[in-house]
Amino acid sequence: MSIFTTKGGQVYQLxxxxATVNLYDAPTGDRLATQGAAGRFLWVSALESERTYVQLAEDDYWGWLDQGDYRHLTPATEPYQPIARDRAYIEAVLEDVIAFCLAAQEAPHEYLWGGTVAPNYDCSGLMQASFASQGIWLPRDAYQQEAFATPLGSNSIAETLPQLQRGDLVFFGSREKATHVGLYLGQGQYIHSSGKEYGRNGIGIDTLFPSEDPVSIAYQRQFRGGGRIEYSYLPLTPHP
Known part of the structure; x- marks a missing residue:
């Protein structure tokens, strides 16, 4: 039995x-928006000739799927069933979340905008994948993860540091919006995937403490605050 839902008068099939697929942020396919790993669920309307606008079920994220990847879609026979995770569960697996990031750092890789699947990640993609490895879904982008997390501190590092615990998220960006995120390791250190402009073109560990390292300094100037993951994201998409 196929699974369908209706949104805005449009019928979508689950x-x-x-296999892993790329989703793009425009129908032209010029820039990667996110990736869907094998096993993930996707809401799909009628397939178009070149690319189709689809929605990942686990995090409600939209993107354009290339025609060449339609062969990697199979109609779901059972509804996607999100699993609620509370803070007690999250605390029990945080060391495994951290271990995922550390292992990703050790594998040959580079920074990939839109990357959520090994070996190449962007900042929020690494956070999402590390928590998802333990059955905890986060929203996709850094600003969405900041809004989802319980706030800790402010744009003052001195105010935020005493509130941070190992496994919390730390956010960076402009005054208006979070554009970068890392996973706090304790002792002022955090692990993150950063690009070429300010970062290391991949996964590295930096510090919130005073430093002479140019990457740490660059992100300290963009610091916005911390956030604690208290529960797993539950999708807004209506499920039959």
């Missing part, structure tokens, strides 16, 4: 991915 599919499951049989």
């Amino acid at each position: 599919h499951q991915l049989t």
